[in-house]
Amino acid sequence: MIAVANDITLLDGCLANDRKAQKLLYEQFYEFAMTIALRYSRDEMDAADIMSHAFVKIFKSIRSYDSTKGSLHAWIKRIIVNEGLDHIKSRERFSENVELETVAEPPINNTVLEQMGAEEIMELVAKLPPATHAVFVLYAVEGYNHREIAEKLGISEGTSKWHLSEARKTLQQQLAHTR
Amino acid sequence: MNQKTTYEISIAEKLGQLSVPDMRDAIWSRIECDLDMDMPGDDTPNDPKGSSGPSSWISITKRFGTFAAIVAIATIFFISQKQSTPKINTINEPASIQHITPVNDQSKSPPGKNSNTQPNNNSNDITTGVSPINVSDSVINIPFVANPVIIDTTPPKVFAPPITRLADPVKQDTVPKKKPRGFKGITDDDYRISLKKDSVP
Numbered sequence: 138m139i140a141v142a143n144d145i146t147l148l149d150g151c152l153a154n155d156r157k158a159q160k161l162l163y164e165q166f167y168e169f170a171m172t173i174a175l176r177y178s179r180d181e182m183d184a185a186d187i188m189s190h191a192f193v194k195i196f197k198s199i200r201s202y203d204s205t206k207g208s209l210h211a212w213i214k215r216i217i218v219n220e221g222l223d224h225i226k227s228r229e230r231f232s233e234n235v236e237l238e239t240v241a242e243p244p245i246n247n248t249v250l251e252q253m254g255a256e257e258i259m260e261l262v263a264k265l266p267p268a269t270h271a272v273f274v275l276y277a278v279e280g281y282n283h284r285e286i287a288e289k290l291g292i293s294e295g296t297s298k299w300h301l302s303e304a305r306k307t308l309q310q311q312l313a314h315t316r
Numbered sequence: 317m318n319q320k321t322t323y324e325i326s327i328a329e330k331l332g333q334l335s336v337p338d339m340r341d342a343i344w345s346r347i348e349c350d351l352d353m354d355m356p357g358d359d360t361p362n363d364p365k366g367s368s369g370p371s372s373w374i375s376i377t378k379r380f381g382t383f384a385a386i387v388a389i390a391t392i393f394f395i396s397q398k399q400s401t402p403k404i405n406t407i408n409e410p411a412s413i414q415h416i417t418p419v420n421d422q423s424k425s426p427p428g429k430n431s432n433t434q435p436n437n438n439s440n441d442i443t444t445g446v447s448p449i450n451v452s453d454s455v456i457n458i459p460f461v462a463n464p465v466i467i468d469t470t471p472p473k474v475f476a477p478p479i480t481r482l483a484d485p486v487k488q489d490t491v492p493k494k495k496p497r498g499f500k501g502i503t504d505d506d507y508r509i510s511l512k513k514d515s516v517p
Contacts, residue, residue, distance in 0.1 A: 153357055156348065160413040163344060171336045181337045188339075189346040196351060262327070262358035279333055308323075 177221025191220035229267040272300035
């Protein structure tokens with residue numbers, strides 16, 4: 138209840154364009170938002186870009202937030218993810234040339250993954266081509282299905298599947314090298 | 317198979333454990349800079365009172381006061397400029413110019429009586445709406461006796477200074493003659509020095 142009351146107070150302050158309230162909201166959601174931003178970034182500087190653009194959008198469109206439709210966390214997460222995808226799109230134009238009906242599952246030794254740290258895995262993911270990177274994170278980490286990914290990225294479901302297949306293959310090769 | 321693989325679940329778990337870099341202040345300064353440009357607030361970030369606090373009202377009052385003062389000064393300046401501008405009645409008022417024409421027929425007005433100086437009630441002779449400084453006033457101060465002047469009431473076409481028009485009717489014979497002095501029969505020619513044939517050697 139206290140957290141909800143604080144959120145409401147912060148929201149009121151943000152609605153009034155109060156910088157102190159905006160900074161408090163930003164600090165409250167910093168770690169949560171930064172974790173999401175890092176998934177769509179190649180490095181910390183990319184994540185900082187995503188964060189700054191996303192929070193400016195959050196404060197500008199704070200009036201459009203409707204608490205009856207979802208939590209503030211979910212609303213902020215959606216904005217961070219969309220900003221992350223925009224950032225990836227700015228690096229590469231998503232191609233529609235390739236499509237797949239099914240995605241193959243290359244054999245990957247899970248024990249290797251478990252031995253790796255989060256930063257090492259993040260490095261591997263960040264090395265993927267931008268579109269493949271976006272599809273992999275949306276599918277494997279965020280839990281979207283191919284239809285939702287296709288809508289978000291403006292591509293077909295087959296293309297989304299192809300990118301996932303490419304991500305799996307590339308990760309398999311990279312993990313094979315790290316062994 | 318379009319299902320999550322075991323390794324993908326592992327990757328997702330690992331990515332959730334990512335350590336977050338401490339870039340709070342650097343990122344906030346960028347956000348604040350963008351916000352200041354796009355949606356500037358009335359207060360600074362260090363101001364503990366919100367934008368709806370009394371400081372914002374004071375700011376609004378100050379701005380309104382400044383605006384009102386500027387408007388008041390501009391109005392006073394405009395009015396004073398308007399008042400200092402000389403009024404020209406003849407421009408806005410109708411037909412205040414009189415044409416004065418001398419009349420040679422002296423039988424209509426007896427000598428010694430200046431009909432022009434007398435107020436004439438006849439609307440046909442004097443144009444109404446004459447300003448205090450006009451032709452008729454100027455005529456009063458001139459010893460103008462011999463030649464009566466009739467004021468023409470026809471609508472004027474151009475404005476002319478009254479003094480120049482008054483100079484026309486004055487004639488030489490109307491100027492009072494000087495009283496002759498000296499002996500009669502002696503003229504100026506009698507005093508003229510001229511060479512004579514006898515005086516030339």
